[in-house]
Amino acid sequence: MSFASLRSSRQSKEAKSFVKRSTDSVSSPITTDRNSSNVVDDKLPSANSAYLVHYDGLHKALPPTLEIRTSSGSGRGLYAKKTLKAGFVLAAATPHVNVLSTSYLDSYCSNCCGPAPQSGLKRCTKCRTVWYCSSKCQTNDWALHKHECSALQRWASSAPSSDVSVPSDAIRCIARILWTQQKEGFDSAWTREINLMQSHRSSLPSSSFESHTHIAHSLVRYLGVSSPLELEPFGLKSAGDLVDLISRFTTNTFTLTTSSLTPIGVSVCPTIALTNHSCEPNAVIVFPWTSSSPTTQEPLMHLVAIKDIEPDEEIVTAYIDTTLPRDLRQLQLKETYNFTCSCSLCTRQLKVDPRASVWCPKSCGRTCPAPTEENSHTRCVECNAVLSSTDAVLDALRVGKEALDKATALQYKDPAKAKQLTTNMIPILTSARLTPSCHPLLAMTRLHQELLIASLPTSLTQEVLDDTIRTAGKYSAGLSALLPGGHPVRGVALAELGKLLAVDEPAPRTDAPAQQNTFPPSGPARLKLAYETLVRAHDELVVGFGADNGGGQVGREVREAIVSLEKELGMWTQGIKNVLEDSQVKIPRS
Numbered sequence: 371m372s373f374a375s376l377r378s379s380r381q382s383k384e385a386k387s388f389v390k391r392s393t394d395s396v397s398s399p400i401t402t403d404r405n406s407s408n409v410v411d412d413k414l415p416s417a418n419s420a421y422l423v424h425y426d427g428l429h430k431a432l433p434p435t436l437e438i439r440t441s442s443g444s445g446r447g448l449y450a451k452k453t454l455k456a457g458f459v460l461a462a463a464t465p466h467v468n469v470l471s472t473s474y475l476d477s478y479c480s481n482c483c484g485p486a487p488q489s490g491l492k493r494c495t496k497c498r499t500v501w502y503c504s505s506k507c508q509t510n511d512w513a514l515h516k517h518e519c520s521a522l523q524r525w526a527s528s529a530p531s532s533d534v535s536v537p538s539d540a541i542r543c544i545a546r547i548l549w550t551q552q553k554e555g556f557d558s559a560w561t562r563e564i565n566l567m568q569s570h571r572s573s574l575p576s577s578s579f580e581s582h583t584h585i586a587h588s589l590v591r592y593l594g595v596s597s598p599l600e601l602e603p604f605g606l607k608s609a610g611d612l613v614d615l616i617s618r619f620t621t622n623t624f625t626l627t628t629s630s631l632t633p634i635g636v637s638v639c640p641t642i643a644l645t646n647h648s649c650e651p652n653a654v655i656v657f658p659w660t661s662s663s664p665t666t667q668e669p670l671m672h673l674v675a676i677k678d679i680e681p682d683e684e685i686v687t688a689y690i691d692t693t694l695p696r697d698l699r700q701l702q703l704k705e706t707y708n709f710t711c712s713c714s715l716c717t718r719q720l721k722v723d724p725r726a727s728v729w730c731p732k733s734c735g736r737t738c739p740a741p742t743e744e745n746s747h748t749r750c751v752e753c754n755a756v757l758s759s760t761d762a763v764l765d766a767l768r769v770g771k772e773a774l775d776k777a778t779a780l781q782y783k784d785p786a787k788a789k790q791l792t793t794n795m796i797p798i799l800t801s802a803r804l805t806p807s808c809h810p811l812l813a814m815t816r817l818h819q820e821l822l823i824a825s826l827p828t829s830l831t832q833e834v835l836d837d838t839i840r841t842a843g844k845y846s847a848g849l850s851a852l853l854p855g856g857h858p859v860r861g862v863a864l865a866e867l868g869k870l871l872a873v874d875e876p877a878p879r880t881d882a883p884a885q886q887n888t889f890p891p892s893g894p895a896r897l898k899l900a901y902e903t904l905v906r907a908h909d910e911l912v913v914g915f916g917a918d919n920g921g922g923q924v925g926r927e928v929r930e931a932i933v934s935l936e937k938e939l940g941m942w943t944q945g946i947k948n949v950l951e952d953s954q955v956k957i958p959r960s
């Protein structure tokens with residue numbers, strides 16, 4: 371596979387791999403105003419004591435395999451009515467609203483959210499802020515964009531500096547909700563479905579006051595009114611209604627991603643927002659972009675089972691990055707969604723959590739729990755060897771977390787500096803004996819891989835390519851210790867590793883037998899590994915992006931890569947056979 375094909379397969383250098391909700395803050399799981407619109411039908415005799423309920427509008431949009439029930443712990447949720455296999459597309463829905471993040475406005479179509487076609491995107495000549503892939507998309511979007519266009523121009527004219535000349539995706543998304551409600555009608559099914567989403571208005575935590583106030587002020591300015599009291603034409607009759615809307619947005623919004631999980635914006639989909647959270651999810655939300663010409667279709671949000679699901683089992687997705695250790699996960703869930711997670715992963719007593727683990731000091735092959743400030747005494751779970759270098763490990767963990775935050779902040783502004791940081795930090799974390807799945811080494815490795823791929827020179831050297839492959843290998847290994855088979859993040863990581871292995875080697879090593887145990891191998895062994903990795907990736911992708919979707923766009927790319935590798939390997943085999951036949955040399959049996 372050529373180096374160019376590797377690059378073109380990457381839609382963006384901004385690859386942040388986790389599908390999650392992109393919200394800021396929330397509060398308690400259930401509110402009285404939301405319940406008032408429910409009709410409790412009957413009590414189900416299920417172990418989790420959930421109740422079957424009908425919500426005007428939302429249940430109609432559900433496939434017959436799912437139903438909405440409510441439980442005291444987590445409010446409404448989606449439940450399976452029959453056995454559903456891993457890879458089954460549980461629901462596919464066109465989101466009510468999709469909005470691109472500011473940095474992607476000039477590289478994706480603002481109507482269909484597809485990538486720029488070969489001919490490039492066309493910019494709206496009035497606001498000069500949003501871009502479209504075709505006049506058809508521009509025309510389709512005009513009913514909403516005509517309001518947005520003047521709002522964007524007004525906002526830009528009063529912006530204090532060019533870097534804040536476009537409002538955030540959150541503000542643009544909430545405004546689109548309001549304009550659509552005006553267009554569809556305040557009594558329409560569309561508006562009712564938005565209003566059925568959970569609001570935490572009555573129990574907002576004080577930590578979210580600031581962000582809600584900030585959103586409210588920005589929204590008022592963007593809509594061109596002078597105070598929240600002038601929002602009545604948008605159906606907001608009181609400041610409380612505005613808080614409701616902002617809370618609904620923050621609690622229920624998803625990250626819009628590309629087919630390879632790059633986050634590019636925000637998405638609102640009331641039906642799929644009914645899924646509750648677990649750090650050990652049995653389902654994921656993806657945008658597989660299965661259409662052969664994705665730029666002509668709206669993105670479809672798919673809820674896909676990644677494990678076999680039993681009848682009456684709740685469908686749960688992860689709202690946050692589940693590769694984080696428990697304390698960080700709990701902090702994020704509390705801050706953003708205002709609940710304490712009591713999922714199986716959070717409540718299970720693990721001897722050692724791979725997210726916070728270091729290798730045995732005696733190198734027996736097993737691990738110890740990473741030391742913490744509260745508990746620095748730690749020993750190997752297998753051979754009991756005591757970790758004596760706890761201060762060094764604690765230092766490495768602290769410095770590593772700081773460096774990760776800094777490198778993440780710098781990755782687009784100054785990628786060279788970010789790469790310098792990750793390059794320096796990874797050996798420090800590795801020599802402190804952190805395992806590849808340990809935080810922050812896993813996240814640092816992922817960022818390093820992104821930075822390496824984004825900066826691959828056109829004239830690639832063997833050293834740079836091999837270094838990138840080693841990083842991708844470590845990232846994949848770390849993920850495999852944490853995420854179940856079939857998780858789309860694993861599939862995409864394996865696909866990237868396989869594609870890197872398949873890139874034509876600039877200077878294949880000729881001392882292959884001596885290098886047998888080195889990674890990555892060279893020559894035919896490398897091609898074989900590329901092939902095996904891509905086949906594994908494909909197996910995972912057809913689960914994570916849905917079997918009916920053929921693993922989505924990434925699955926299709928991987929299939930194409932597999933076919934071309936099969937041809938290449940076939941040529942190798944034939945070539946070796948010919949040489950052997952010519953020279954009458956026998957192929958050794960082992």
Ligand SMILES: C[S@@+](CC[C@H](N)C(=O)[O-])C[C@H]1O[C@@H](n2cnc3c(N)ncnc32)[C@H](O)[C@@H]1O
Nearest residue numbers: 398399444445446568643644645646647707709
């Ligand atoms: C997107 S909504 C999910 C649907 C929501 N339960 C409803 O009734 O509309 C997210 C909210 O659901 C609640 N929630 C989700 N998962 C939960 C869990 N595992 N435990 C407790 N509450 C949860 C939290 O209040 C969270 O802010």
